[in-house]
Amino acid sequence: MTEPRTPVARLIGGTASLGGRPVLRGVDLTVRPGEVVALLGANGSGKSTLVRTLVGLVPLTGGTIELFGTPFARFRDWSRIGYVPQRTTAAAGVPASVREVVASGLLDGRRLFGPGREGRAAVDAALDAVGMRDRARDGIAHLSGGQQQRVLIARALARRPDLLIMDEPMAGVDLRSQEVLAGTLRGQQEQGRAVLLVLHELGPLEPLIDRAVVLREGCVCHDGPPPRAVGQHALPGHDHVHPHDDHTARHAGMGLLS
């Protein structure tokens, strides 16, 4: 077996609480270079909280995080990570153009790459990747929800992240936006970059997913091949998972199956 490369993100024994209530209860998660990992689980199982701990928005109460092999407290290279939060209507009313929103993804805490040529090229490439170049001058508030989502993905892509984290990017987006998203994942994969995706169901992204981690009540209940949802179990919010048949026997005693 080949020596595994340094993980881009590694959480060991992660615990976190919100409002005094434990939400993550000893979570292990590893994402390696070039991997597309789906984080699945029912509403409230802790998926968003987990990715928010990785980008420093929720503090851990226990456990450790390493990013690109560096302990979280010493990690400074945030330009290597792109984060697309769960969609909100927050973009509405923000008086910024599509181009400005995408360019803000190049802010690294100290300086903006732009308005230099390199920065502009990165913004153009990101807008092309999500099919929004022709809307660059429009106000973000004048876009549909799915289009705003594509702009936020472009914002994260502009920094050419080695790890792209997206929280439910498929929620309420149309077919065209789903295709854009699938193309984004493919592009990241081809460049050997990693993606961590919070999803309710794999849906059309299934062929692109290398591994699925399923949370149940703040604990990992599956980490392996993407589970296959069948029939009514494919309905959003259904928290039963069905590993591929060849893994069924192995996991049958682990409380995975409904």
Ligand SMILES: Nc1ncnc2c1ncn2[C@@H]1O[C@H](COP(=O)(O)OP(=O)(O)OP(=O)(O)O)[C@@H](O)[C@H]1O
């Ligand atoms: N700000 C908060 N204060 C207190 N509790 C919170 C807060 N945010 C989330 N929670 C609780 O933490 C738990 C996990 O929430 P989280 O958003 O991580 O779940 P999720 O798996 O992403 O859910 P969903 O699929 O609905 O987005 C839930 O029980 C939720 O009610």
